[in-house]
Amino acid sequence: MSEQQLYNKDFEHIISEINNTIDSLYLTKNCYDKNKLLNNLRRQIANITMLMQNNRINTDSMIDPKNPTASKVFTPAELATYTGKDGNLAYVAVNGVVYDMTNVAAWGGATHFGLTPGKDLTGVFASCHDGQPILSTLPVVGVMAP
Amino acid sequence: MKNKTNSCPNQSEKLKLISMLANKAIASIKNGSLKKRNLVWLELTGCSGNIISLLDGVNPGFRNLATQMVNIIYDNSLMVADGEAAMEKLFSIADDDYILLVEGAVATKDDGLYNVIGQLNGQPVTAYRAINELGPKASYVIAMGACACDGGVTAAKPNPSHAVSIQSVLNRKVIKLPGCPCHPDWLMGTLSYILLYGQPELDSKDRPTMFYSTLIHDICPRRPFFDQGIFAEKLGDKTCMFKIGCRGPVTPVDCPIRKWNQHVNWPIGDDSPCIGCAQFGFPDRMEPFISYNTTREE
Ligand code: HEM
Ligand code: SF4
Helix, strand or coil: CCEEEEEEEEHHHHHHHHHHHHHHHHHCCCHHHHHHHHHHHHHHHHHHHHHHHHHHHHCCCCCCCCCCCCCEEECHHHHHEEEECCCCCEEEEECEEEEEEECCCHHHHCCCCCCCCCCCCHHHHHHHHHHCCCCCCCCCCEEECC | CHHHHCCHHHHHHHHHHHHHHHHHHHHHCCCCCCCEEEEEECCCCCCCCCCHHCCCCCCCHHHHHHHEEEEEEEEEECCCHHHHHHHHHHHHHHHCECCCCCEEEEECCHHHHHCEEEEEECCEEEEEHHHHHHCCCCEEEEEEEHHHHHHHHHHHHCCCEHHHHHHHHCCCCCEECCCCCCCCCHHHHHHHHHHHHCCCCCCCCCCCCCEEECCCHHHHHCCHHHHHCCEECCCCCCCHHHHCCCHHHHHHHCCCHECCCCCCCHHCCCCCCCCCCCCCCCCHHHHCCCCCCCCCCC
């Protein structure tokens, strides 16, 4: 499992804890229980903050676990080899960040609305998905060379 | 897997909804509390696939529609009148109340001359003229199928007739039922709802949320294979077809529970990937329909 996947798992776990706490808060009438639950909520939020900080540090030293020889900084030529064809992984760059689309459901067969991977798709992404919270859900594998 | 899908009450109720709506409309018309509306079925530039699809529908089917729910004023495939008489009947409705159902895209090149649907007073009537005259006056306009909704196959590259969607030529609300073809239930459900209550709830692209609100991928019986990373390598494999280019994850429609040909089967149930026929952009943007040698498995 990649670091990103581990991170997502922890994240999901804490979020479901938070949701449970909130559900319980609705049910309880006892003010002591309520305080205890609110305390839990604080702790859970602190956990998320910690996780987010860790993740930010991890991205800086990120190496693609499926392909450890690849560097985390991609030149356009390097990116172009991640075509999603003939066994190659499917990478796409948006706003300077490289995402792994290999197992993203919306990119079946490594194509998406006529788009193919191995490219910088910043422009099309902006024209098709502006304002949608999509990028934050995608696995990051590196950045484009400046 | 089949039984599992059908036993979920949320899903089985959705299947029953169409006959419930249609029966309610039929009963209300019978007891006089609801009036039969006029219906114009306009075929523009397409393949007649939507009327053929409707003729395959059951419970409710075409017979219920034609005899118990609406007065069909015009339908080029099924009406008795022909030639100029048919065209006169079509244009005579313009001042009356009518619901306009449109299948096929609008060919716009050379003033629409690429699709002449009849003759009136010795003059050719183009599909372009028909939609421009009948579209604005209708009480509801329903675009059926990929071509009417988004240009579809008719507007696929290189699009020699400059075909466009109905919405591109009409400046009014057009209810869209994309699909290649439109499922009879999608049409009958929408129409019954309109007769009973008026415009159904629509999403941001004017599709009724009754049918177009859940991604195929989210209710696909092969979803457990996707989640476990077990993927089909070729047509005929019984697992998730993500790696060979399944479009279920970008196509929000209810095929997995509704199925086709009188609720018998559907593409994924017969081991071929979803080609996204009910999503805007079909077919050009859904290609390739099948891909081999894609990314390798974990
Ligand atoms: C030609 C431009 C594009 C078009 C027309 C397009 C269209 C769409 C549509 C219609 C959906 C939603 C399907 C639905 O839920 O109904 C979707 C989902 C998605 N698209 Fe795109 N897209 C484009 C470009 C891109 C690019 C460049 C990326 C990646 C960098 C991308 C990544 C995604 C992802 C990850 C989803 C799934 C979102 C989710 O899980 O909610 N798309 N796209
Ligand atoms: S077959 Fe298609 S719709 Fe079904 S789970 Fe796989 S990718 Fe999703």
